[in-house]
Amino acid sequence: MKRSFHLFFSTTLFLLLLSFFLTETMLAGQIRKPVWAGRFYPANPAQLSQTIEDLTDLAKQTNVDIPSPKSLRALILPHAGYIYSGLTAAHASLVLEKNRYEKVILLGPDHRVGFSNGAISPVDGYQTPLGVVGLHRDVAILRKQARLFQPIPSSHDTEHSLEVILPFLQTYLNQFELVPVVIGQRGIRRITDALKPLIDEKTLLVISSDLSHFLPYKEAVAKDKETIRMILNFEADPLISRDNCACGKMPILVVLDMAQTHGWEPVLLHYSNSGDTAGDRDRVVGYAAIAFYGDSTMRKNQDLTYFNKTQGQILVKLARQTIMAELGRKADKETSEAMRTALKDEKLQAHCGTFVTLTINDQLRGCIGNLTATEPVPDSIRKNAINAAFHDYRFTPLTSKELDQVEVEISILTRPQPIEYIDGKDLVSKLRVNVDGVIIQKGSASATFLPQVWEQLPRPEDFLNHLCQKAGLPSSAWQNTPLNVSTYQVQYFEEKK
Numbered sequence: 001m002k003r004s005f006h007l008f009f010s011t012t013l014f015l016l017l018l019s020f021f022l023t024e025t026m027l028a029g030q031i032r033k034p035v036w037a038g039r040f041y042p043a044n045p046a047q048l049s050q051t052i053e054d055l056t057d058l059a060k061q062t063n064v065d066i067p068s069p070k071s072l073r074a075l076i077l078p079h080a081g082y083i084y085s086g087l088t089a090a091h092a093s094l095v096l097e098k099n100r101y102e103k104v105i106l107l108g109p110d111h112r113v114g115f116s117n118g119a120i121s122p123v124d125g126y127q128t129p130l131g132v133v134g135l136h137r138d139v140a141i142l143r144k145q146a147r148l149f150q151p152i153p154s155s156h157d158t159e160h161s162l163e164v165i166l167p168f169l170q171t172y173l174n175q176f177e178l179v180p181v182v183i184g185q186r187g188i189r190r191i192t193d194a195l196k197p198l199i200d201e202k203t204l205l206v207i208s209s210d211l212s213h214f215l216p217y218k219e220a221v222a223k224d225k226e227t228i229r230m231i232l233n234f235e236a237d238p239l240i241s242r243d244n245c246a247c248g249k250m251p252i253l254v255v256l257d258m259a260q261t262h263g264w265e266p267v268l269l270h271y272s273n274s275g276d277t278a279g280d281r282d283r284v285v286g287y288a289a290i291a292f293y294g295d296s297t298m299r300k301n302q303d304l305t306y307f308n309k310t311q312g313q314i315l316v317k318l319a320r321q322t323i324m325a326e327l328g329r330k331a332d333k334e335t336s337e338a339m340r341t342a343l344k345d346e347k348l349q350a351h352c353g354t355f356v357t358l359t360i361n362d363q364l365r366g367c368i369g370n371l372t373a374t375e376p377v378p379d380s381i382r383k384n385a386i387n388a389a390f391h392d393y394r395f396t397p398l399t400s401k402e403l404d405q406v407e408v409e410i411s412i413l414t415r416p417q418p419i420e421y422i423d424g425k426d427l428v429s430k431l432r433v434n435v436d437g438v439i440i441q442k443g444s445a446s447a448t449f450l451p452q453v454w455e456q457l458p459r460p461e462d463f464l465n466h467l468c469q470k471a472g473l474p475s476s477a478w479q480n481t482p483l484n485v486s487t488y489q490v491q492y493f494e495e496k497k
Contacts, residue, residue, distance in 0.1 A: 031132055032123045036160045040081045041167060045129040051082055052171050055090035064094050064269055070293035072096070073264050074205035074255050076231070076248075078287035079108065079164040083278040085210065088287040089168050091270040095291050096172040101204040103136045104169060105179040105195060107251035108161025108208035117187035118142075118149045121156040126178060128163065130170045136177035137309055138198045141491065145434040147458070148190055155182050161208040161248065169206065176204075183250045192257045193432035197489045199258065207255050209248020211286030217275045224271065224286035231290060232266045234259065255292065264292040307347065307412060312493030314342045318378060319356050319385040319408050320495070326386055327400045349376045353413035353488070355450060356384040358398070360405045366392040371416055371439065371448065371488070381410055409494045411450055413437065416486035424479035428460040436487040440467055440478065447471035451490055 037043035042051055072095050078085035110119070120142060125134040142149040162180050169176070179198065183191060199205065211224045227245040230238055236256050239249060246252055259266065269289040275281035307315070321331050321339060331339070354377060355369025368387035370380060385408075389398040398406065416439055421427040431438065434455075439448040447470035449463065457463040465475040477483065 030123045031125045031127050032121050032156060034128050034163060035158065036163055037129055040160060040164050041086075042082075043129055048129050048167055049171070051086065052090065052167060055082070055086045056093045056171075058087055059090040059093055059270070062091060062094065062270060064091075064267065066095065066267065066291075067265055067293045070265065070295065072100075072204065072291055073199075073262065073294040074207065074258065074292035076207045076209055076252060076255065076288060076290040077165055077168070078210045078289070079161045079208045079248075080210055080274070080285060080287065081278075082164075084274040084285065085272075085277075085287040087277060088270045088272050088289050089165070091289040092168055093172050094269060096169075098172070098174040101173060101176050102202040103138065103179060103198075103200075104173070104176050104204045104206055105138075105181070105198060106162050106165060106169075106206045106208065107181050107183055107248075107254055108159065108165070109248040109251055110155060110159065110182050110184050111161060111247065112158050113152060113155045115150075115152055115155070115184040117147070117184055118191050119152040119155045119182040119184070120149045121180060122151040123156075126163070126166060126180060128166050128170065130167050133166060133170065133176070133178045136179050138179050140309075141198070142179070142181070142194060144452075144492075145194060146455075148187065148194060148434060149181065152182075165206060165208050173204075183254070185250065188250050188253055190433055192254045193435050195254065196258065196261065196432075197435060199262070205255055205258060205292075207248060207251045209246045209252055211246050211273075211288055212244050213247065213285050214283040215244070217273070217281035217284050220273055220275075220284045220286050224273065224288070227286075228268060228271060228288055228290070231256065231288075232268065234266075259292050259294075262294050264294040267291045267293060307491060307493075309493075311345060311348060312410070312491075313496065314339070314345070314348070315377065315381050315410050315412075316408055316493050316495050318343070319381050319410055322382045322385040323389045323398065323403060323406075323408075326390065327398075327403060329400060329403070343378050348378055351375060352377055352380070353415075354380040354384055355411040355413070355490075356381060356388040357409040357411065357450075357452075358388050359407050359409070360402065365402070365406060366395050366398065367450075368392055369411065369413075371413065373413075373415065377412065407495055409452075409492055411452075411490040411492040413490050414488045416488045419485045419487055421485065424464075427478060427485060428464070431460050431463070431487070433458060433460065435489060437490055438463070438467060439484075439486040439488070440464075440471055440473075441484040442471070442473060442477070442481065445471045445473055450492075452492065 042048040077089045125132045159182050212220050234256055269291055271288050273284040273286040275284040351373035353371045353373050358366040366388035368384050419430055437451045447467055449467050464478040468477045469475050
């Protein structure tokens, strides 16, 4: 059995090294290089793989009761040096399966800079000694919310909370793409709301956090056990006010919110502190591995059909070529043939609501769409491209001269879901800034704003005022008039510049 296990890891090492060279060739964009290799964990790939193998051997001796037939949805793992926290982190091997997840959302705390909201590195992938992990397309969705997810170079260059987790994930999961977010001390509710639509069947949420810091051994154990109890019992409010309980307290609050939303069940996999592993017992740091299990079918309110970047650009080009043809400016034969071939992609035949938005110098020049999924996406895009360019009552028809200045954006919508609310204050509390598109209706009056409109109207009150005006209602109608309100989410694509 032991020999088979070592053979398994030798094969794994070979595949990881092969993946490293292939990925280095494939990813032409900027890569975040490892900063803490050689300090928190070995910089040599063979030594790193051997270290994780040895830690995994020890972790495999633990017996854990896993809820059945539940599926793993999230993990909390520590991020200290491997000689200290590696054993606890290696307990992820008890619950992870290779090739089970296409996407890992990895959330870690800011240790060194100090900022609000979230930070996403402006790169295309993260490198460790075991290879490069490319970023998932969902990163582009978050980057669109520039006020909430910003690039902070000083954080990218020094933060260890994400990097230290990655070699374990590379070993236990094999192939996956990454959504890496470093979280500051404020803005946690908005971050959580922005991430919720990204959770699906093929997504694993991983939280990077240590527990108490630099307490005497017995005091640390008592404090950490109470913190773990709060996490297992979803006691978010006491956790918020608790000092020196977890450096990743903000990311932990995200997973607790997600777990309550989806009905996930937490399970403690392992607890230790540095006094148990490689440090003295006068000043220890605590570590926990906690897994969250949910139903085999995700509990979701929305049904967004995701398209990859290539598919998105096909649809954007389709919108432009449709407008060009209407103006008598047809694409060349080779381009037209390539478009016909691309549109045969079965995924593009999904039925979704779509919008086509035209801008010139960042000013709206036309925007028309349909909220209901009545036809395949390409047909919907063609129709809405024509209407946005020539039949938006707010603008004169687009001219051939203007076409060269126009930028095209297309949006793919989920099915709208009604919101039940008591009053205006309750309605505001249920809208997710930068996430929800909103539809209001009263009698024959109705209007919608795409989620992108939050960038111009970030206050929910202003957003609703303008939306009511667009519907031909008093701006304050949402405060004192019963309205039918629904929300939806979008995936949107812009033309490559």
